[in-house]
Amino acid sequence: MKASMKSSIFQIDEFIKIGINHYTKFVISESPQMLKGRMQLFQEHLFFDLQDKELTDYEGIKEWRALWKKFGADPGRYRPAMEAMMRRIRNQNYLQPLNSGVDLNNFFSLQYEIPVGLYDLSHVESDIHIELGVSDTTYTGINGRENNLQGILTIQDTIGPFGSPFVDSLRTAVSEQTVDALQVFFLKPSMSIEAAEQLVTAAGKMFTQVNGGNFSSVILSKEQVQANFPTIS
Template sequence: MEVALDETLLAEVPNAKFGIIHYENITIGHSPQMLKGRLQLFQESLFFELENKNISEIPEIKEWRSVFKRLGKDPNRYRHSAEALYRRVKKQKYMPSINSATDINNFFSLKYRIPLGIYDKDLIKGNVMIRKGRIEESYLGLNGRENSVENLPVAADDAGPFGSPFVDSMRTAVTPAAKNAVQIVYLPLSIEKEEAEKLVESLASMFTHINGGNSRFSILSN
């Protein structure tokens, strides 16, 4: 299974960059105490940092808000997942530990202020294209609702969209049954390629340190 970037999406957002990480032979379960502790402590310290900050003006969050706006989606109605996490933290509604894959996603999303998605590779049908959501496309999301992904950046396979920086679908959700996965890192628009590679490599290293298996990654961009 390969992941490609649609040229029409790049035409509208020419500086968009995506980190793609493939994982094989992983074991997902309860997070180790080290990860649970880091996630909790990071949220607690972030709460005090955000006390007098306008979340929508944080540079990385602002950049992905601008992507939504450029593609025709109102970023005030459809907040990308990193912004949604930050708003939860500001209200002291901290994310609990879920599993060893989701917790790493949430930790890195908070640390780098960007959306991330992770998907069970064995539930993906064919190859993946990162493109713009089409008219009337939607899916049942992890939030338990049917979500319109029209005019959002989406990851789509032969069966249609299954992921976006807004909310991911139930169809390809990673659970403890997953043995292979693919992770999409919605990188800051302003990041340089060398820095992007270091960020993605760091994420892949932490993921396999906790979940085992092996990884390979690439950066998709213009």
């Protein structure tokens, strides 16, 4: 499988970087108590932290809201995924456990202050590419609504769009039947390539520690707009 980004994206912001982990031969199940406890404790710490801070005090939210505006979308209406989660936590509407894939994905998003998506590759056809959504770029999201993605980065295959830093599609939602998945990290533009590589590798190691399996990583940037995933056994 090959992943690529439209070069025109870098004319808007040359520092945009996308990290991708490809996971195989893993098992998604009910989250272990360790992960549930860690996620609950992390949310409680965030809740108290949010009583004294503005959302834009978090560097990840600040950077992604700025990107939203550069792309032409309204960050007040279509919020980056981690900001939407933090708003819930600020109101003590904590995220509840779903499964070991989704729960880890949410943890990474909150921990790193970036949008992170997890996609079932059995519902993806051909190579994937990342580009800005236009007026007719839509899909049914995991929020149960038809979402318009104009001015928002989207992940697409030959069928159409299936992921974004706003909300993911129902088509590629991960379940306990998923055994082949792609995890996409919408990294902070300020992050160096070296730091980006360390982040996606650390996340991949934690994901496979919890769920088993194997992973490989790529980073897309202005210097590398496309990459092939190495074969993993």
